[in-house]
Amino acid sequence: MCLLAIVGYYKDRASQKSRSCRGRASARFSFAVSGHFAFPAGRQNAQKLQKIFPVAAGDHAQGQHARLKATFEKPWDFQREYWQSRLQYPDWYIRLEKELRQLFFPVVHNDPQLKVFRNRVYDLVEELLAGDKIPLAVGGPDLDRERKAIDTVVIHHTEEDPQMSLGKLSAIGLVRQYGFEYLENDVPGDRVRGQPVWSGHFREGKMVFFAYHWLIRPDGRAERLLEDAYIGWHAGNWETNTRSVGVVLSGNYEEAIPPFAQIEAAAKVIREYYPRVARGCIIGHREVKKVASCTCPGAYFLATWKETLLQLFHQDSGTCTKGRFIGPYGLSVLLSPPACA
Numbered sequence: 001m002c003l004l005a006i007v008g009y010y011k012d013r014a015s016q017k018s019r020s021c022r023g024r025a026s027a028r029f030s031f032a033v034s035g036h037f038a039f040p041a042g043r044q045n046a047q048k049l050q051k052i053f054p055v056a057a058g059d060h061a062q063g064q065h066a067r068l069k070a071t072f073e074k075p076w077d078f079q080r081e082y083w084q085s086r087l088q089y090p091d092w093y094i095r096l097e098k099e100l101r102q103l104f105f106p107v108v109h110n111d112p113q114l115k116v117f118r119n120r121v122y123d124l125v126e127e128l129l130a131g132d133k134i135p136l137a138v139g140g141p142d143l144d145r146e147r148k149a150i151d152t153v154v155i156h157h158t159e160e161d162p163q164m165s166l167g168k169l170s171a172i173g174l175v176r177q178y179g180f181e182y183l184e185n186d187v188p189g190d191r192v193r194g195q196p197v198w199s200g201h202f203r204e205g206k207m208v209f210f211a212y213h214w215l216i217r218p219d220g221r222a223e224r225l226l227e228d229a230y231i232g233w234h235a236g237n238w239e240t241n242t243r244s245v246g247v248v249l250s251g252n253y254e255e256a257i258p259p260f261a262q263i264e265a266a267a268k269v270i271r272e273y274y275p276r277v278a279r280g281c282i283i284g285h286r287e288v289k290k291v292a293s294c295t296c297p298g299a300y301f302l303a304t305w306k307e308t309l310l311q312l313f314h315q316d317s318g319t320c321t322k323g324r325f326i327g328p329y330g331l332s333v334l335l336s337p338p339a340c341a
């Protein structure tokens with residue numbers, strides 16, 4: 001799912017890394033497991049939010065992956081006690097930094113052993129989250145303050161078991177996206193590194209770490225993950241994240257075409273909830289993040305099932321522009337802001 005590569009809380013840090021706000025000492029805010037939270041007004045300037053998310057380590061995946069065995073004597077031994085003992089701390093991602101950077105952040109396809117190992121960790125994180133055993137912040141900044149009108153839909157695949165539970169999908173987001181951003185200090189406010197994680201996104205009363213707004217199952221069931229007012233960290237490009245929704249197909253379609261029912265259900269969700277998104281603005285993750293490591297939603301998307309999706313969507317007029325839908329007669333209509341924005 002390029003889930004890693006995905007994150008994209010900020011834009012292309014790869015090219016702006018040197019201009020990163022990281023390390024600035026001004027006005028810090030505090031995340032707290034309990035108690036007061038302060039976020040200085042105006043502190044979060046637009047420039048900071050312009051930073052680009054690096055390929056969540058994806059660009060360097062091959063090199064990192066190659067070094068795995070040199071770093072870990074038995075890289076595939078999952079020791080529950082080891083992971084659990086570290087996950088009980090608010091700064092679990094620092095205590096597990098070495099493992100996360102080398103085993104979890106790189107975008108690696110076709111490595112069954114690594115996948116099994118990762119899934120054991122994700123299962124544990126899901127279990128601990130369900131039992132409120134991982135300390136999370138009880139308050140934090142509004143990470144969705146830059147939400148814009150939705151004019152783009154980005155299609156993904158999970159690259160995982162199609163029946164994966166929502167709890168596990170959220171656990172993956174916590175580890176690979178939030179863990180990464182907190183280690184990098186790339187969440188609004190200075191010095192978040194070391195603080196408990198805060199997403200500001202809730203579903204059924206629990207904090208969640210989903211990157212996407214919708215999950216589509218192979219049988220056509222559609223499950224809402226994030227409200228539209230939330231910015232999903234899914235496109236690998238912050239500007240795109242602010243104006244888009246992420247629709248993820250559950251399953252691994254790296255080398256396969258999704259079932260028709262799944263494509264049809266995705267089209268139905270787009271048609272019903274985002275009817276004013278222009279046909280040209282329904283794109284695959286790989287079309288946003290044009291780097292070799294990002295193949296999401298799979299090898300056959302562009303050549304085959306994207307067109308199926310678009311035909312089922314039935315929106316055949318208008319072109320994709322930034323923030324505006326240009327109708328068949330050149331009529332430009334500014335899209336309405338999302339209901340809760």
Ligand SMILES: [Zn+2]
Binds near residue numbers: 001006155157296297
């Ligand atoms: Zn993706």
